[in-house]
Amino acid sequence: MNKISSNNKQPIIGIFDSGLGGLTILNQLNKDFNNYKFIYFGDTAHLPYGTKSHQSIIKFCEQIVDFLISKGATIIIIACHSASAVAIDFLRKKYSIPIIDVIQPTIKLSLMIKSNKSICVLGTSTTISSNTYSENIKKLSTNIKVYEVACPLFVPIVEEGLENSLIANQIAEMYLNPLKSLSIDSLILGCTHYPMLYKTIKKIIHKNIIIIDTGVAISDELKQILPSSNDSQNDNEYYVSDLPYRFNELASKFLKYEINNVKQISLK
Amino acid sequence: MNKISSNNKQPIIGIFDSGLGGLTILNQLNKDFNNYKFIYFGDTAHLPYGTKSHQSIIKFCEQIVDFLISKGATIIIIACHSASAVAIDFLRKKYSIPIIDVIQPTIKLSLMIKSNKSICVLGTSTTISSNTYSENIKKLSTNIKVYEVACPLFVPIVEEGLENSLIANQIAEMYLNPLKSLSIDSLILGCTHYPMLYKTIKKIIHKNIIIIDTGVAISDELKQILPSSNDSQNDNEYYVSDLPYRFNELASKFLKYEINNVKQISLK
Structure with a gap:
């Protein structure tokens, strides 16, 4: 990718997720790219x-990218693993940014x-059934073992605010205990x-298992095309396709601070 | 409501839910109205x-009812509590069927x-926050106590096939144990x-708590306007707005038999 000079007109970065989870990634990007404006879209409908x-997700992503471009975005970040797994090829073919x-x-x-010999990927049913992680890891390194586990109850558990409960612990044990007999280096x-x-x-x-931080990973990638900065921050914009139950509580939990400028819009 | 004579052209009944759960209700209606054709729509997208x-749910319902009418439906059944709670007034005003x-x-x-002095309603966050059950029960009987409990993890637990697991038991205890100190007659x-x-x-x-069967309740209501029958069955039609993960497994679980004529369509 070409590096964008800081002398150009400041680029606006569009970032989206199926809901509010992508705010955990925006949180990291806010720290590393403090002088850029981010437009966040959560497809909460x-x-x-x-x-x-897969077909529906690709359609939703297309509508979201059109919306973000209409708002001035010149770089797009897909802060959603399910959308990344099934829509990235389509989106890169369709859009030139x-x-x-x-x-x-x-x-x-x-x-x-360096010591990574086996990776375990936890994800939603869509992400895991797409085999995107395992196929892409094997393209880059044939010596690494990849294990993939679908954990579909993790999202509702977090949305219910039960992430540190006994129930969360038991659900996590149900998904993770089968991994104990394997030799996993990173998760x-x-x-x-x-x-x-x-x-x-x-x-x-x-x-000893190292947990990979996806926010840091995306930030590293963005640094390849944009100079990072800690100058004063432009005002980010936030859009959702529906105002969900307990929106404010979830948003502040993911983002670590309160936002009060969320707009609801209908995708076309 | 006017009773529709069995001599008229056979009415087609449109029935919808946000997903496949409404098939539990269709299952009961198939038994009691075996000579009528049902068109089922599951808004799985x-x-x-x-x-x-509430606003989004009303919009989705309007699109679904338009679709069912376009397929010939002359009676509509909302087999979804969240949709019933927030969209029924709007839909009855807009449509004359x-x-x-x-x-x-x-x-x-x-x-x-007869012995019912207190009712407990379990539902999704939308259904419970709408207060529809408590307000409507109190309109009909001021002497009855109503307790309402939101159980948002029940749907993902069922979709994960964990309805009879230890985890389901613990989640159900989390929601239901606070009711033990109350005197509940029906659920x-x-x-x-x-x-x-x-x-x-x-x-x-x-x-001693009596669990109310919503399939029987809707069937009783339909009997007010249609003569029930056990004649040979017309072929039902099934539509969804997305083909979800594990569709066949879930559909046969809810409906108690396999279906192979499901079509995916986009709502407008």
Whole structure:
């Protein structure tokens, strides 16, 4: 990708997720690219993507990218693993602006760990059934073993505010206990909701397993095309396709601060 | 409502839910109205409704009713508690054909239990926050106490096939244990997914509590306008707005038999 000079007109970065989980990634980008304006879109009318068909997800993504471009975005970040898994090829073919997905940078970061011989990916049913992680890791390194586990109850558990509960612990054990007999070096939390379960997951897995931070991975990728900065921040914009139940509570939990300029719009 | 004579041209009945849960209701109607054709629509692209805004749900329902009418439906059944709770007034004002919701018939059936002094309603966040059950019960009987409990994890638990698991039991205990100190006479399973948790719920609640069957309630209401029949069955049609993950498995679980004529369409 071509590096964009800081002398050009400041680019606006469009970032989207199926819901509010992508705010965990925006949180990292706000720290590293403090002088750029981000336009966030959460497709809360169609949430969750993790149980929807590939065809539908591609259609939703196309509508969202059209919307973000109409708002001035010149770089797009897909802060959603399910959307990255099934829509990235379509979107890159259709649009000529840079599009950063969440999967390739996460794989790149995990392969930078020298001792990494086996990676486990946790994700939604859509992400895991797409085999995107395993296929892409094997393209880059044939020696690495990849295990993939679909964890469809993790999103509703987080949306219910139960991420540190006994129930979350038991659900996490149901998904993660079968991994104990395997020798796993690193773990990818392949859904933007899953970082909220970090403590619960950390307690169950072996202490030597490295958990990959997808926010850092995307930030590293964006640094390839934009100079990072800690100047004063432009006002970000926030859009959703529906105002969900407990919106404010969830948004501030993911973003770590309150937002009060969220607009609801209908996708076309 | 006017009774429709069986000598008229056979009416076609449109029935819809946010997903496949409404098939539990269709299952009962198939038994009691075996000579009528049903057109089922599951809005799987927007599922679950239980966490969406009232405004969005009304828009989805309008598009679905337009679709069902375009397919020849002359009676509409809303086999979804969230949609019934927020969209019934709008739909009855807009359309002149009979529209049966799931809430009014369920309340009617529960008030027919003579010893009923207190009712507990379990539902999604949307259904419970709408207060539709409590307000409508109080309109009909001021002496009855109504308790309402939002159980947002029940739908994902059923969709994951975990309805009879230890985890389902613990989640059900989390929602239902606070009811033990209250004197509850009857329980309404206010979401079409919840009948799949019947055994799990039955184990936790007091054995004297009567669980109301919403399928029977809607069938009783339909009998007010259509003569029931056990003649040979017309072929039902099935439509969804997305083909979800594990569609066939879920459909046959809800409906108790396999279907192979499901078509996916886009709502307008």
